[in-house]
Amino acid sequence: MTTRIDARFAELKKQGRSAFVTFLMAGDPDPATSLAIVEALPKAGADIIEIGMPFTDPMADGPAIQAAGLRALKAGMTLAKTLAMVRAFRQGDNATPLVLMGYYNPIYIYGVDRFLVDAKSAGVDGLIIVDLPPEEDAELCLPAMKAGINFIRLATPTTDDKRLPAVLANTSGFVYYVSITGITGSASANTAAVGEAVARIKRHTRLPVCVGFGIRTAEAAREIAENSDGAVVGTALVDALAASLDAADHATVNTVGAVADLVASLAQGVRGAKQAAE
Amino acid sequence: MNPNLPNSFRSGPDDRGHFGVFGGRFVAETLMPLILELEKAYTAAKADPAFQAEMNGYLTHYVGRPSPLYFAERLTEHLGGAKIYFKREELNHTGSHKVNNVLGQIMVARRMGKKRIIAETGAGQHGVATATLCARFGLECIVYMGAVDVARQAPNVFRMEMLGARVVPVQSGTRTLKDAMNEALRDWVTNVHDTFYCIGTVAGPHPYPMMVRDFQSIIGVETRSQMQEAEGRLPDSLVACIGGGSNAIGLFHPFLDDPGVEIFGVEAAGHGLTQLHAASIAGGRAGVLHGNRTYLLMDDDGQIQDAHSISAGLDYPGIGPEHSWLYETKRVTYLSATDDEALAAFELLSRQEGIIPALETAHAIAKVMELAPKRPKDHLMVVNLSGRGDKDIPQVAEILRGKK
Numbered sequence: 228m229t230t231r232i233d234a235r236f237a238e239l240k241k242q243g244r245s246a247f248v249t250f251l252m253a254g255d256p257d258p259a260t261s262l263a264i265v266e267a268l269p270k271a272g273a274d275i276i277e278i279g280m281p282f283t284d285p286m287a288d289g290p291a292i293q294a295a296g297l298r299a300l301k302a303g304m305t306l307a308k309t310l311a312m313v314r315a316f317r318q319g320d321n322a323t324p325l326v327l328m329g330y331y332n333p334i335y336i337y338g339v340d341r342f343l344v345d346a347k348s349a350g351v352d353g354l355i356i357v358d359l360p361p362e363e364d365a366e367l368c369l370p371a372m373k374a375g376i377n378f379i380r381l382a383t384p385t386t387d388d389k390r391l392p393a394v395l396a397n398t399s400g401f402v403y404y405v406s407i408t409g410i411t412g413s414a415s416a417n418t419a420a421v422g423e424a425v426a427r428i429k430r431h432t433r434l435p436v437c438v439g440f441g442i443r444t445a446e447a448a449r450e451i452a453e454n455s456d457g458a459v460v461g462t463a464l465v466d467a468l469a470a471s472l473d474a475a476d477h478a479t480v481n482t483v484g485a486v487a488d489l490v491a492s493l494a495q496g497v498r499g500a501k502q503a504a505e
Numbered sequence: 506m507n508p509n510l511p512n513s514f515r516s517g518p519d520d521r522g523h524f525g526v527f528g529g530r531f532v533a534e535t536l537m538p539l540i541l542e543l544e545k546a547y548t549a550a551k552a553d554p555a556f557q558a559e560m561n562g563y564l565t566h567y568v569g570r571p572s573p574l575y576f577a578e579r580l581t582e583h584l585g586g587a588k589i590y591f592k593r594e595e596l597n598h599t600g601s602h603k604v605n606n607v608l609g610q611i612m613v614a615r616r617m618g619k620k621r622i623i624a625e626t627g628a629g630q631h632g633v634a635t636a637t638l639c640a641r642f643g644l645e646c647i648v649y650m651g652a653v654d655v656a657r658q659a660p661n662v663f664r665m666e667m668l669g670a671r672v673v674p675v676q677s678g679t680r681t682l683k684d685a686m687n688e689a690l691r692d693w694v695t696n697v698h699d700t701f702y703c704i705g706t707v708a709g710p711h712p713y714p715m716m717v718r719d720f721q722s723i724i725g726v727e728t729r730s731q732m733q734e735a736e737g738r739l740p741d742s743l744v745a746c747i748g749g750g751s752n753a754i755g756l757f758h759p760f761l762d763d764p765g766v767e768i769f770g771v772e773a774a775g776h777g778l779t780q781l782h783a784a785s786i787a788g789g790r791a792g793v794l795h796g797n798r799t800y801l802l803m804d805d806d807g808q809i810q811d812a813h814s815i816s817a818g819l820d821y822p823g824i825g826p827e828h829s830w831l832y833e834t835k836r837v838t839y840l841s842a843t844d845d846e847a848l849a850a851f852e853l854l855s856r857q858e859g860i861i862p863a864l865e866t867a868h869a870i871a872k873v874m875e876l877a878p879k880r881p882k883d884h885l886m887v888v889n890l891s892g893r894g895d896k897d898i899p900q901v902a903e904i905l906r907g908k909k
Contacts, residue, residue: 283809284683284794286690287533293677305806331531332793336807358531358793362521383535385697390538408535409695 230352230377231324232400235274236435236456245452247272247497248437249490250328250461252279252295253312254304255468260478261299262312264468264486269323271487272494275437277355277459280309280329287357289412291462294469298476306333306342310349317350326353326379326400331367339367343374353377353400361393368397381405382428384420391431401435401456402428406442412462415441422454445496452500460493514761514836517827522711522797525833527826530710532796535694544712546617551719556612563608567641568598570605570723574731574887579857580873587880589873590740591860591890592728592756601863601892602724602752603634603705609720610703611638619701621645625689627654627682627748628818628865629661630892631705636670646670649688651681654817661896679811682748682821686795706749707825710796714825721755728887729759736885742767744876745889746869747839748783748819750828752891761836770828771872773814774841781813784841785824786832799826815844815904816864818892842871850874851894851901863892864901 239246249268254261268276281296281304288296313325327346334342334356346354354371361368361380368378377400385408386394395402404424406416416438425436438451439459451458464486471485472478511517517524530540550556564570573596577589594602607624614622622644626632632648639646648665652674655662665672678684686709693702707714707721732740743760745753747770760766775782782788785800792801794809802810802822812822831837842850850870855861862870866889873888880886894901 282807283678284687286687286795287535287694289691290677300808307806330793332801332803332809333807335793336803336805357533358796360530360532360534360537362530362537381534383533385535385538387538394534405535408697410691413695 232352235324246274246457247494248275248457248459249273250277252299253309254299255295256298256478257302263483267487271490275324277326277328282330289410291412291465295465306337310345313349324352328355331356331358353379355379384408395432401437404438405440406438407440418450425455445492448493448496449500452497524827524830527798527829529798531793532710547716568604571727572596584877586878587884587886590887593890595890595893599634599637601630603631606717606720607634607638614701621700622703623647623689623692624703625649625685629658633664635703636665636668640668648672649685651675651685653680657900706751707754708749718754721751722758724755725759740885740887742886744769744869746771746865748821750825752889756889768837770839771868772841773819774843775813783812783814783819786839787841797826799829800824818865840872842868846871861894863894864897866891
């Protein structure tokens with residue numbers, strides 16, 4: 228099966244550059260503004276879009292993304308509304324890959340089979356579920372593969388060579404290398420160490436390897452892009468969104484533009500990268 | 506006979522940490538290698554006679570075990586039914602059953618060469634026990650505690666600091682036990698190379714629910730032999746309060762395969778089951794949080810709901826996975842007690858027996874007040890007196906003053 232993710236990486240390879248992957252929380256700060264932001268992302272330079280599924284207890288996220296999830300939940304966001312947002316986005320864009328990222332419980336409660344059917348028909352291409360390691364593949368990973376949705380696994384600095392094959396076994400789309408041991412939005416990654424880690428993962432797989440956690444600036448995005456197949460930025464975008472809100476955490480006329488401007492500047496960084504070594 | 510019933514209720518979990526469909530290892534990849542390493546280290550320790558001998562030494566001379574099995578004569582007379590015994594876990598060093606588990610985990614941490622210990626705490630009893638053993642073994646100790654709980658359990662915060670621990674008030678989410686656990690997990694993900702997470706209850710990813718249960722099972726093991734000595738037979742019923750459920754599983758587990766023993770767990774019904782409460786089995790359903798599948802309080806979208814209990818130690822929207830399984834297999838009956846019922850039991854036990862129980866424990870006593878009068882006088886009922894109430898006195902005094 229070929230998904231929009233596979234097609235996008237093939238296309239980027241032809242262009243000779245790495246991907247710029249953005250993360251924002253669905254429904255932050257409200258469903259309508261959130262859709263407007265996501266619709267603005269491809270034009271601003273996002274190659275792949277990750278959308279967070281809000282959850283009350285995001286145990287791998289730092290304060291910025293925790294707050295984003297709580298804003299979304301307060302604005303009435305649900306998993307069903309997140310899927311509706313994907314469907315709305317797809318009416319204007321049938322090429323940009325969309326990946327849903329979050330925690331397992333809302334999907335488990337929605338019902339795994341029903342979720343996969345609805346996600347596929349809405350136009351979801353991949354899933355990143357933080358609390359589903361390979362040990363729990365039977366829960367969602369294997370059913371998602373069967374449904375034609377990529378299950379993108381996180382590899383971390385603690386995933387050693389012995390464990391990598393298990394982590395990669397049922398991974399598709401791309402591998403998401405978490406460049407630090409930590410939560411989102413904390414320390415920044417050391418470029419040299421990232422390059423080594425990506426090379427190590429590539430010895431085990433032909434899948435593209437994207438790198439996230441700790442990338443905040445165009446310069447950092449460029450450095451990471453030179454050492455991998457893609458740079459993922461989340462917290463910095465969520466921070467820009469939060470800074471544009473009014474005192475009651477409501478969207479202002481600046482909100483969509485604030486995110487789009489930062490995406491454009493980060494995308495410039497990624498596009499300025501020398502081609503990643505094969 | 507239900508064909509799905511297991512041959513034994515004591516054989517779980519399976520090698521992937523499942524009790525029926527409950528349990529498992531739902532954690533971020535960063536933690537997975539460490540959790541596998543912990544499982545290996547614990548399995549080796551369990552089989553090592555030197556480990557057991559060392560632990561037994563500390564249990565005897567440092568914790569003060571065995572804890573007495575005490576015939577509560579005046580409460581028995583007052584309720585006029587079953588003969589009530591207390592398993593006196595509140596007499597342990599640090600004042601609750603929590604120390605049994607912490608001692609075991611700290612000894613495993615030492616075997617693994619970990620020097621930095623983190624813990625979450627609700628009422629502060631687990632935090633105090635962890636701070637105590639870290640002081641004893643010279644280890645760094647960081648305790649995450651919801652900001653709401655820091656305010657209502659001030660004496661325990663001071664105790665932890667006195668013992669050299671750093672108490673971090675958690676401001677995220679509902680600022681209670683569940684958020685303290687989130688924050689501890691975030692610390693662990695960040696400092697995974699040198700940090701041991703000492704979980705306070707029978708929840709979290711495998712092997713924690715099994716390991717914590719094993720360390721707490723000494724409660725039930727002692728109860729069996731003490732009851733044999735006192736009455737020449739097994740008890741007829743067991744009662745314990747349940748937040749995550751570690752004191753309960755510790756008492757219950759050695760009796761699960763004795764069909765003549767009725768077993769009751771008591772959840773916190775807070776303001777009542779139709780209002781804010783912390784009774785995951787009575788008011789929740791199966792979901793995934795904090796590394797395991799279990800009964801949880803949540804809304805229709807799978808978002809975790811706020812729990813409420815007067816007792817900080819029961820104020821958690823989940824329950825250990827083995828309890829979820831014991832509920833579904835109907836081996837254990839799960840009841841619940843409200844804040845007001847617990848307060849009444851707190852006062853009754855103080856006056857009748859001269860024992861001020863923890864507010865958590867008072868939930869178990871509240872159901873004993875209902876169950877015991879309906880049982881014959883030769884019925885032997887054991888209640889786990891899981892903790893003492895010194896920590897709760899400022900809070901209860903304020904509530905009772907407000908009522909007058």
